[in-house]
Every structure is written in C-alpha cells, then in structure tokens.
Amino acid sequence: MLDLNFKALGSAELSIPAGWLTLCHACDLPSRVGNVPVGGTARCPRCGSVLYKRVGDSLDRTLAFALAGLFLFIAANAFPFLALKMQGNVTHTTLSTGVRSLYEQGSPIVASLVLLTTILAPLLQISSLIFVLGPLRLGLRIPGQARVFRVLRSVQAWSMMEVFIMGVLVSLVKLLDMAQIVPGLALWSFVLLIPVLAAASSSLDAEWVWRRIGLEE
Amino acid sequence: MTPNSETSRGENLASCHDCGFVVALEGGAHHAATHCPRCHAVVHRRKPDSLNRTWALVITAAMLYVPANIFPVMRVISMGKAQEDTILSGAIYLLVHGMWPLALIVFFASVVVPLLKLIALTFLLISIQKGSSWRPVERTKLYHVVEAVGRWSMTDIYVVTILVALVSLGNLATIEAGLGAVYFAGVVVMTMLAAESFDPRLIWDRVRESNG
Ligand SMILES: [Zn+2]
Ligand SMILES: [Zn+2]
Numbered sequence: 001m002l003d004l005n006f007k008a009l010g011s012a013e014l015s016i017p018a019g020w021l022t023l024c025h026a027c028d029l030p031s032r033v034g035n036v037p038v039g040g041t042a043r044c045p046r047c048g049s050v051l052y053k054r055v056g057d058s059l060d061r062t063l064a065f066a067l068a069g070l071f072l073f074i075a076a077n078a079f080p081f082l083a084l085k086m087q088g089n090v091t092h093t094t095l096s097t098g099v100r101s102l103y104e105q106g107s108p109i110v111a112s113l114v115l116l117t118t119i120l121a122p123l124l125q126i127s128s129l130i131f132v133l134g135p136l137r138l139g140l141r142i143p144g145q146a147r148v149f150r151v152l153r154s155v156q157a158w159s160m161m162e163v164f165i166m167g168v169l170v171s172l173v174k175l176l177d178m179a180q181i182v183p184g185l186a187l188w189s190f191v192l193l194i195p196v197l198a199a200a201s202s203s204l205d206a207e208w209v210w211r212r213i214g215l216e217e
Numbered sequence: 218m219t220p221n222s223e224t225s226r227g228e229n230l231a232s233c234h235d236c237g238f239v240v241a242l243e244g245g246a247h248h249a250a251t252h253c254p255r256c257h258a259v260v261h262r263r264k265p266d267s268l269n270r271t272w273a274l275v276i277t278a279a280m281l282y283v284p285a286n287i288f289p290v291m292r293v294i295s296m297g298k299a300q301e302d303t304i305l306s307g308a309i310y311l312l313v314h315g316m317w318p319l320a321l322i323v324f325f326a327s328v329v330v331p332l333l334k335l336i337a338l339t340f341l342l343i344s345i346q347k348g349s350s351w352r353p354v355e356r357t358k359l360y361h362v363v364e365a366v367g368r369w370s371m372t373d374i375y376v377v378t379i380l381v382a383l384v385s386l387g388n389l390a391t392i393e394a395g396l397g398a399v400y401f402a403g404v405v406v407m408t409m410l411a412a413e414s415f416d417p418r419l420i421w422d423r424v425r426e427s428n429g
Binding site for chain 1 (some may be wrong): 229230231232234235236237238239254255256257258291294307311312314316319322323326353354357358360368371372373374375376377378379380381382383384390393394398402403405406409413417418420421422
C-alpha cells in the first residue's frame with residue numbers, strides 16, 4: 001500500500017507542469033515558467049530575481065537533511081558546547097546557559113533575541129519541515145500542513161545559526177589570553193548543523209510542496 | 218530556461234506573499250485584498266502601507282544606532298576592576314592582538330552593515346517617493362543585498378552571550394551585558410523588520426508608470 005504511494009509521489013505526472021504562471025516577487029512581472037531542468041534556475045527576465053529553482057529528489061533530500069538537522073539540533077542543545085578552564089576552575093556551557101545568564105543579569109530583551117534566533121527559530125524551521133514533508137513522503141495529507149508551511153517562510157529569516165558560529169569564533173579569540181577553551185560535543189554538532197540546514201532550505205521546492213498541500217482542490 | 222514574459226500587463230494579478238500563488242484581484246486599487254485560495258493568507262497587490270512602515274522602522278533603527286555605539290556592550294569585572302567594551306573597542310581589541318581578518322569581520326558586521334543597511338533603505342525609499350525610474354535592476358539587487366546581509370550584525374550580540382555564559386563563575390571575573398547590547402539588539406531587529414516591510418515592487422511601479 002505505502003510502497004505504491006512512494007512511487008506515485010516520485011512520478012513525473014506529479015511534477016509541476018511546464019508553462020505555469022508566476023509573478024516575480026521583486027518586480028511583479030508575470031512570467032510563464034517553462035521546463036526547468038534539474039539543477040536549473042528560472043530568473044525574471046526583467047530584474048533577474050530567482051523565480052523558480054528545480055532540485056532533483058527535492059522531497060527526499062529535504063526530508064533527509066531536516067531529520068539529520070533535528071538529530072544535530074538535539075545534540076547541540078543537550079551537550080555542553082564550550083568548557084572554560086581558568087586557574088583550576090572549569091565552567092561548562094550549554095547554549096541555553098548564555099540565554100539564562102543574560103536574563104538573570106537583567107537583559108531580557110537581548111536574552112529573548114538570542115533565544116529566538118539560536119533555539120526557537122531553528123527548532124521551528126526543522127520541525128515544520130518534518131511536519132510538512134514527512135506525511136507527504138508517506139503519501140498522506142494531514143490537517144494543518146498548509147498553516148505550518150506558511151510559518152516556515154517567516155521563521156527562516158530569524159534562524160541564525162551560521163552567525164552564531166561566527167560569534168563563537170570571535171569569543172574564542174577574545175578568551176585566548178585569559179583562559180583555556182575546550183570545544184564540546186555540542187559545538188561540533190553546531191558546526192555540522194549549519195551546512196545541513198542550508199542544504200535543507202536550498203533543496204526545498206516550495207512551489208512543488210504547495211501544489212501538494214494547497215487548500216484549493 | 219528563460220521564462221517567457223506575459224504580453225498582458227497583468228494589471229489585476231497579484232501573487233500571494235506566502236506561497237506565490239497568482240490570484241486575480243478585483244478592482245484596480247493598490248491595496249485591494251483577498252484571501253489566497255491555496256494557503257489562506259491575505260493577498261495584497263503590494264505590502265500594505267509599505268513606505269510608511271519602512272520609514273518608521275528605519276528612523277527608529279537610526280535613533281537606536283547612536284546609543285548602540287556609544288554605550289558599552291559588555292562590562293568585564295575582574296579583581297575589583299571594571300573594563301568596558303563598546304562595539305568599536307571590541308573590534309579594535311582584535312586588531313591590536315593581530316587578529317585583523319576577524320577584526321575586519323566584526324567591524325563590518327557590527328558597524329558597517331547596519332549603517333549601510335539604513336543608508337540603502339533610505340535611498341530606496343526616497344527614490345520611490347521621488348518617482349525615480351533610475352536603474353531599477355540595480356536598485357532591486359541592492360534590496361536583495363540589504364535583505365541578505367542584515368543577519369550578520371547579530372555577531373556581537375552572540376559574542377556577548379557566549380562570554381557572559383562562559384565567564385559566569387563570579388569568583389575570578391564576571392562579564393555583564395551592557396546597555397549598548399540592548400540598543401544594538403534593537404538596531405538589528407528594527408533593520409530586519411524594515412527590510413521585510415519594504416516592497417521592492419514599488420521600485421517597478423514607478424518605472425511602469427513613466428514608460429506609459
Ligand atoms: Zn522581476
Ligand atoms: Zn498563498
């Protein structure tokens with residue numbers, strides 16, 4: 001039963017028919033998108049913005065990256081990401097320690113922004129991908145998929161893992177004179193999470209997904 | 218694959234901001250709205266009140282940018298002595314210690330990027346209000362750049378967070394977030410919201426009008 005569904009979803013009849021109408025999100029020019037080859041990009045003829053990108057095996061690849069991302073995200077939050085050795089004292093830090101210390105010091109605004117951009121937004125990004133694509137992969141449609149997929153779009157801009165790693169790098173350099181820093185397991189999970197998340201969002205074919213989960217019949 | 222552009226102007230077409238579905242809007246009003254049949258989001262021809270919202274956010278961000286650079290973002294208290302770091306002195310510290318590639322990155326991410334973002338958005342807003350049809354392709358690209366680089370300004374906020382978390386034992390040294398960090402967080406959020414509320418299609422509306 002399920003196996004048949006797998007095949008049906010991968011088949012060509014369910015790919016986007018050539019010649020569909022789209023408006024450029026940057027300049028509003030209407031265009032018809034032709035047969036975009038796998039790996040190809042259709043650009044707006046007037047302003048050059050990307051109209052559509054075709055990725056091979058989009059559903060499988062995005063889902064695989066999202067699942068790997070979830071695993072890495074859990075590891076990144078469960079284990080200490082840095083340890084600091086200073087005159088015999090060792091401090092272990094997890095990601096949430098920073099947020100908590102900022103909050104306790106009386107900087108709730110900064111603490112919330114860090115919580116949003118390094119924990120909540122990435123978690124929402126990963127879990128909403130799995131929530132939407134997982135059932136699709138099994139040939140199922142469940143209520144709420146469209147709503148969750150809409151959330152994904154607004155959440156992405158606030159997920160800033162790659163910037164966070166830059167912050168880690170700068171902090172390490174600043175602490176070099178002062179103390180010995182031991183990178184923890186979570187730090188490596190973080191470093192891996194960045195390309196995995198980037199791959200998940202670049203292999204996602206949103207137009208294809210919308211055609212599957214859209215509310216119109 | 219180059220898409221074929223439509224011969225019709227498609228004056229009453231609008232695309233859904235959330236899912237890209239093309240909807241026919243009734244009436245020619247700029248702000249006519251309907252619900253997207255595919256994702257149920259409200260579809261507007263243009264982002265509502267885009268110019269005013271973007272102006273308000275740009276001005277707020279510009280006002281926050283001053284205290285963000287004047288006040289210390291971080292206070293290091295070590296053996297009774299307190300040392301304060303502003304965003305600029307943090308970058309200079311890296312430079313003095315010979316870490317100039319990192320110093321450059323921090324300087325660009327925290328000082329140059331927010332400033333350029335504000336200047337670029339102001340320029341785009343003014344050019345639209347003046348009805349300019351000057352180089353729309355380049356102005357659209359400028360907007361895409363503004364949209365993409367803004368997030369890197371968070372670097373300094375993360376540095377403060379990590380240092381606060383690591384050096385929090387309290388017996389040897391304490392690191393506290395300073396007032397500058399709060400203002401700086403405000404700058405980042407306001408400029409990101411400003412880029413989000415700006416509608417690049419307004420650049421092209423004027424071009425279309427001036428071409429008749
Ligand atoms: Zn365009
Ligand atoms: Zn929609």
